Every structure is written in structure tokens, then in C-alpha cells.
Amino acid sequence: MQLIQYMLANHVFESILAFITLCGIIFNIWLGFRTLTAELTKQNIELNAQRQSLLEQDQANKVALWRTYNPLPSLKEQADLGEGNIPAFYEIHNNSTLPIFDIFVIAVSSKSGSRLDNFFMPYSNSSPEDYFKYISYLKIVAPQHRVQGFVYGHGTGMGETDDFVYIFRDTRGIVWFRGNTGFLEKIGSQSDLYTLMDRVKINIHDPRFFSRPSIMEPI
Known part of the structure; x- marks a missing residue:
């Protein structure tokens, strides 16, 4: 048991x-x-x-800008070569099938390595009153078109030259920043753009931005 x-x-x-x-x-x-x-x-x-x-x-990603040393003759003639004015010519291509808007092209030092988080006006020894010289504004670039324009810079010397960053708005309403290192970064909305411009003391409504000549033609 x-x-x-x-x-x-x-x-x-x-x-x-x-x-x-x-x-x-x-x-x-x-x-x-x-x-x-x-x-x-x-x-x-x-x-x-x-x-x-x-x-x-x-x-x-279908928008690109670079410096050109062979500007269109008619554009070159319009650049003011007065004392202290050193034009830096650029060419921007919109290879997309849609337009881009509110394009700001800004001259910066080639040594700056500008990214969105460290972006500042190109020449800190310049007065904000002179910032308009370094900025070109385009209202629109049509699809499959290129634009040549110019800003004023400081020329070449001490191992650096004039370079560019640019800002633009796409058809979705998104504002983008591409620095002179080539990185594409999202700013966000138009309000975010105003915040950025305030931080770097750029008066986005300065009428002198809008008067600089440029030439747009099909690619």
C-alpha cells in the first residue's frame, strides 16, 4: 500500500x-x-x-544650386561693381515638375560649413543694415527652369571665398534649407522660417531683397 x-x-x-x-x-x-x-x-x-x-x-531633392563663374552677359552687365560690391553669381535649377516659391539665396563664407542649427549671417562683422547685399530673393522658379542671379560677397582671400546657402518653399508648403555642405534640412512652416530669420537678424520684408535682377529660362 x-x-x-x-x-x-x-x-x-x-x-x-x-x-x-x-x-x-x-x-x-x-x-x-x-x-x-x-x-x-x-x-x-x-x-x-x-x-x-x-x-x-x-x-x-530635385532643386539644386551652385556658383557659376560664367554668368549670362546680360546679367553680368546688371551687377553693380561699385566700391565694396563683389558679385557672386549663382545658378539654381528646379528639375521637378512643380514650381518652388520664396527662394532666398544667401552668401556665406566657404569656411562656415553652414547647417540649420549653426546658421548665422555670413559675415558677423557686417551690420544688419548691410545684410541685404548678401541676399537674393526669388518669388518663384517654374518647373524645369533654371535661374541665374547674384548676391554680393567679400570675394576670395585668406583661404576662403563666397559660398551659398538657400531656402525655398515647395508646393506642400514645406520650407527647406540646404547649406553649403550640401545637406537638405527641413525648416517646417512659413512661421518657422520667420523664427529662423529673426534669430539671424534678417528682415525678411526688406524691399531691397526683391529688387535684385535675375534671369529665368527653361533647362
């Missing part, structure tokens, strides 16, 4: 142990599945954010 009771108790113990082991296995499977699901969800969120970012940047 005692042997039977012992065997029965041992069987019950083994059954309980097996049940506990099974529960442990099921819990580990559930925990692993939950961890995997959370990781996949995180990856999906990141991929969706990347897709959204690429979608937002689609038009902006």
Missing part, C-alpha cells in the same frame, strides 16, 4: 513538474512572440517615417 501511495505521489509530482515546465515553455514562447511583435512594430514605424521623409523630400 505504501509503495502504491509513493508511486502515486511521485506520479503527481512529476505531472505537476511537467505542467510547470510546459507553462514555462508556453510563457517563453509568448514572451518571444511579444518581443518580436514589438520589434517588428518599431521597425515598421521607422520605415514608415523614412518613407514619409522621402516623400516629403521628393520635390526638394
Whole structure:
């Protein structure tokens, strides 16, 4: 009788142990599945954010600007070569199928390495009253068109020359900044643009920005 009771108790113990082991296995499977699901969800969120970012940047990535040393003769004639005025000519291409708006081209030192978080007016020894010399404003650049224009800079010397950053608004209403290091960065809304311009003491409504000549033609 005692042997039977012992065997029965041992069987019950083994059954309980097996049940506990099974529960442990099921819990580990559930925990692993939950961890995997959370990781996949995180990856999906990141991929969706990347897709959204690429979608937002689609038009902006088709806009490019560079310095040109061979400006159109008619534009070169319009540059004031008076004392202290050293024109730096640029060419901007809108290779997208949509227009871009409110383009600001700003001369900066080639040594500045301008990014959105460290952007400041190009020559800190200049008075804000003179900032208009370093800025060109374009109301619109048509799709599949290029524009040549100019700003005034400080010329070449001491291992640096005039370079450009530019700001523009796409058809989604998003304002973009591309520094002279080539990085495209999102400013955001028109209100965010005003905040940036206030920070660097640029009067965005200065009428002198709007009077500088430029020439637009198909690419």
C-alpha cells in the first residue's frame, strides 16, 4: 500500500513538474512572440517615417544650386561693381515638375560649413543694415527652369571665398534649407522660417531683397 501511495505521489509530482515546465515553455514562447511583435512594430514605424521623409523630400531633392563663374552677359552687365560690391553669381535649377516659391539665396563664407542649427549671417562683422547685399530673393522658379542671379560677397582671400546657402518653399508648403555642405534640412512652416530669420537678424520684408535682377529660362 505504501509503495502504491509513493508511486502515486511521485506520479503527481512529476505531472505537476511537467505542467510547470510546459507553462514555462508556453510563457517563453509568448514572451518571444511579444518581443518580436514589438520589434517588428518599431521597425515598421521607422520605415514608415523614412518613407514619409522621402516623400516629403521628393520635390526638394530635385532643386539644386551652385556658383557659376560664367554668368549670362546680360546679367553680368546688371551687377553693380561699385566700391565694396563683389558679385557672386549663382545658378539654381528646379528639375521637378512643380514650381518652388520664396527662394532666398544667401552668401556665406566657404569656411562656415553652414547647417540649420549653426546658421548665422555670413559675415558677423557686417551690420544688419548691410545684410541685404548678401541676399537674393526669388518669388518663384517654374518647373524645369533654371535661374541665374547674384548676391554680393567679400570675394576670395585668406583661404576662403563666397559660398551659398538657400531656402525655398515647395508646393506642400514645406520650407527647406540646404547649406553649403550640401545637406537638405527641413525648416517646417512659413512661421518657422520667420523664427529662423529673426534669430539671424534678417528682415525678411526688406524691399531691397526683391529688387535684385535675375534671369529665368527653361533647362
